[in-house]
Amino acid sequence: MGLPEKIKAIEEEMNKTQINKHTEHHIGLLKAKLAKLKGELDQPRSSNQGGIGFEPKKSGDCSVVLIGLPSVGKSTILNRVTNAKSKTGSYFFTTLKVVPGVLEYKGAKIQLLDLPGIISGASSGSGRGKRVLSVARNADLIMLILDVFQPAQLKVLKKELHNMGVRLNTHPPDVTIEKSSRGGLGITSTCKLTKLSKATVRDILNIYGIQHGNVIIREDISDDELIDVVTGNRRYIPAIVVLNKIDLVNPEYLVQVKKKIGEEFTPISADQKINIEDLKELIYNKLNFIRVYLKPRSKEADLEEPLIVTAGSSISDICTKIHRKFSEQAKYALVSGTSVKFKSQRVGKDHIVQDQDIVTIVT
Ligand SMILES: Nc1nc2c(ncn2[C@@H]2O[C@H](COP(=O)(O)OP(=O)(O)OP(=O)(O)O)[C@@H](O)[C@H]2O)c(=O)[nH]1
Ligand SMILES: [Mg+2]
CATH class of the missing domain: 3.10.20.30 (Beta-grasp domain)
Structure with a gap:
């Protein structure tokens, strides 16, 4: 069985398994095996994933990326908040490569990167979507851009970034793993673990070939978070949600969108210059x-x-x-x-x- 088939087999087994207290351990191990195989699948390809236009030079004090589906207004936003002139158009995939711009604000030089639009499944394909998402992995801040009529796109963006190992608005789990060559595995937790048992911790680490050493868990983590720690190549990046084209709707509509999105977002119109100064301030503040x-x-x-x-x-x-x-x-x-x-x-x-x-x- 090749890697893709092995991955498929585990995914099928996971779909078949009901999630409850008895299957928790089993599911945790399946997740770990899946993450490990997916990591192996990505490895040989990642070295030559760059390609022209996809390795932007970092300039300024930090870099911010604009991620969104096609035609949500990413390029229009870039042109509005920076000195750049990125091509815009009323058709999909107007932008085909990374376009940088600089926002000078309160003495900081903030590099913004306009990216091609991504679509659902971008992280698992071998095309441009994956390369776009890899640029986001190196950002200091990610701007998730939504079209005012498509707020559900937020889920797609989060899922694709998650598949690429990007964790938004959260910190690395407070867990240390010190490997050694013998003596077995010592697992200590400084708080009550409600989401996974020590036996699961042990078996997940075994899947990754860690049999000896000391593990200290300082917060109530989940199996996914433990896998993130062992995998080691996750990126923890702050993010903001921007809802563009609000010039096309009335305030009542925005109230409805707020309920649907269920989290903080910044409503703007790049075209009609609404809330642009607030957006700049937010970008600056989020960069800390x-x-x-x-x-x-x-x-x-x-x-x-x-x-x-x-x-x-x-x-x-x-x-x-x-x-x-x-x-x-x-x-x-x-x-x-x-x-x-x-x-x-x-x-x-x-x-x-x-x-x-x-x-x-x-x-
Ligand atoms: N009404 C309205 N239209 C906008 C706004 N922002 C952008 N548009 C329009 O939406 C269309 C797409 O804008 P782009 O900036 O090219 O979108 P994009 O996200 O960069 O698109 P891709 O590069 O194809 O992914 C253009 O016709 C813009 O004029 C806005 O705030 N309000
Ligand atoms: Mg564009």
């Missing part, structure tokens, strides 16, 4: 930027042009941002601001900075 002022030794700090980094950045991250190899040369830093107790406090490279800190890197 902070400003850091660099101060050369024995000179004044540059308060005009802050360095923009994401919240949670360390001195080391700042060095890398200044220059790729700068972190190796840096020894420590002198910091003034809310992240320290004293002015010009000496800190190590793993010190986490806060908004408006003044930083001197010492090499």
Whole structure:
């Protein structure tokens, strides 16, 4: 049996199995086997998936992608919020490759990437859809763009991204796995596990060839989340939902859509310039930027042009941002601001900075 047949066989078995307390363990193992096989299926192909126009150069402080079905208005949005001129049209698949644009906002340079539209099944095909979704894997923020008349497209977008290993608006499960060469598997949980048993944890890890080591589980995870941890190539990315073309509907209609979508979204009209400034503000806020002022030794700090980094950045991250190899040369830093107790406090490279800190890197 080849990989695709093995995958199909497991999927069929999963469909046949009723989900209840007795089959939980069995289902968990099937899921793990399926995830492992799917990972194997993707491996040899992933190396040459790029192709012209699909490996955008990262520029600016971070990158944001626009994902949506064809003709929902992705290119119109890009043109509206950035300096770009991406082709738009009233027919499907107007955009055929990645088109970058830059949004300058509050001192940050945010790269937005307009992408070709994806359709249901994109993640399992071998065509362009998969390449589009791989671009999303490297984003700092994903914008899920919906047509005002098709709010149900949100489910399609989420499913396709999920199949590509992208987890939206959530953090990596708080689980550590330390492998060793013998001694069996020690499984400790610091909280009550209500969604899977330790026996299931053990068997799922066995499927991935982990027989010895220590596992510490610090939150009430599901079998899917454990599989995400063992698989290791999942991307945890913040996302926003944007509902475009609201110029075509009345406010009552929007209330109905709100009920259907069941989560926060930003209603806009790229064409009629409605809520565009709110959208820019939301993008900026979601990226969680902070400003850091660099101060050369024995000179004044540059308060005009802050360095923009994401919240949670360390001195080391700042060095890398200044220059790729700068972190190796840096020894420590002198910091003034809310992240320290004293002015010009000496800190190590793993010190986490806060908004408006003044930083001197010492090499
Ligand atoms: N009424 C209205 N039409 C819009 C709006 N935004 C975009 N459109 C129209 O919708 C059509 C599709 O817009 P595009 O920006 O090309 O859509 P796209 O998502 O980039 O499409 P693909 O590249 O084919 O995936 C065009 O005819 C736009 O003029 C809007 O806010 N309101
Ligand atoms: Mg387009």
